[in-house]
Amino acid sequence: YKIITYIRKNKIDIVHTHTINMQIWGSIAAKLTGRKIIEHVHDHRYVAPDECRKARYIGRHYYYMKYFLKLSDAVIVLTEGNIDCIRRNNYYPDRKVKKILNGIPVENLQKPDEDKKKIFKKNFGLSPDSKVILTHCRISPGKNIDLIMRIAPRLCRDYADIIFLIAGDGPLYDKFVKECKEKKIDTCIRFIGFHPESHKLLSLADIYLFPSLLELHSLSILEAMGMGLPVLISKDVGSNNDCITSWQEGVLLDPFSDAVWIEAIL
Numbered sequence: 199y200k201i202i203t204y205i206r207k208n209k210i211d212i213v214h215t216h217t218i219n220m221q222i223w224g225s226i227a228a229k230l231t232g233r234k235i236i237e238h239v240h241d242h243r244y245v246a247p248d249e250c251r252k253a254r255y256i257g258r259h260y261y262y263m264k265y266f267l268k269l270s271d272a273v274i275v276l277t278e279g280n281i282d283c284i285r286r287n288n289y290y291p292d293r294k295v296k297k298i299l300n301g302i303p304v305e306n307l308q309k310p311d312e313d314k315k316k317i318f319k320k321n322f323g324l325s326p327d328s329k330v331i332l333t334h335c336r337i338s339p340g341k342n343i344d345l346i347m348r349i350a351p352r353l354c355r356d357y358a359d360i361i362f363l364i365a366g367d368g369p370l371y372d373k374f375v376k377e378c379k380e381k382k383i384d385t386c387i388r389f390i391g392f393h394p395e396s397h398k399l400l401s402l403a404d405i406y407l408f409p410s411l412l413e414l415h416s417l418s419i420l421e422a423m424g425m426g427l428p429v430l431i432s433k434d435v436g437s438n439n440d441c442i443t444s445w446q447e448g449v450l451l452d453p454f455s456d457a458v459w460i461e462a463i464l
Contacts, residue, residue, distance in 0.1 A: 409459065
């Protein structure tokens with residue numbers, strides 16, 4: 199009722215939704231008021247169930263979306279996989295679907311000089327000469343943090359100056375922190391929780407590493423690239439292949455193979 203009242207009071211012509219909750223309520227309000235609706239997809243509602251299971255993601259998008267299909271006048275997606283899913287299931291005709299990648303402002307993204315980078319590292323309690331491999335994400339199953347938990351001890355054993363810095367919170371945060379302490383690897387893997395200033399984290403990093411199993415078009419990858427960091431990310435995941443040619447703008451790697459990530463880091 200509140201959305202309908204707002205649309206009518208403010209003479210809104212187009213309802214533009216982003217999350218699945220707003221798509222559900224927004225599409226109802228748009229249809230009841232005779233407005234057009236643009237569905238902008240920023241979740242996994244149009245990812246095939248088998249892909250979600252492979253990426254350890256359990257969602258209810260398919261269950262709810264089946265009741266709200268074909269209501270949108272246009273659908274904006276981020277990946278070719280989204281388009282394939284929509285086309286394969288005949289959710290919308292091709293003329294209504296458009297892929298538009300994310301973008302970020304780059305004016306304030308400047309790669310710091312080495313002296314400033316050492317200062318940033320010191321502020322985080324790190325050795326100025328350490329080599330920081332940064333991951334900045336939600337600590338959840340689909341982000342594949344366990345790959346880092348496996349490869350980090352092997353690398354740190356041979357290269358004492360390497361530090362894996364993992365920023366973010368999520369359902370697996372406590373589990374991984376506990377595991378680090380129990381295995382006594384918390385000196386080479388540091389979980390620092392949520393940090394609101396991503397540019398400061400990127401300023402102290404030497405490599406950005408993101409082995410996620412399920413993505414759309416990651417803003418954190420764009421920010422790392424904007425800072426001039428070498429990025430190591432998963433291939434054939436989301437829009438990663440669209441923005442990177444492997445070993446040029448970054449490195450695309452198999453998220454199910456530990457060995458290739460170790461080799462790329464070295």
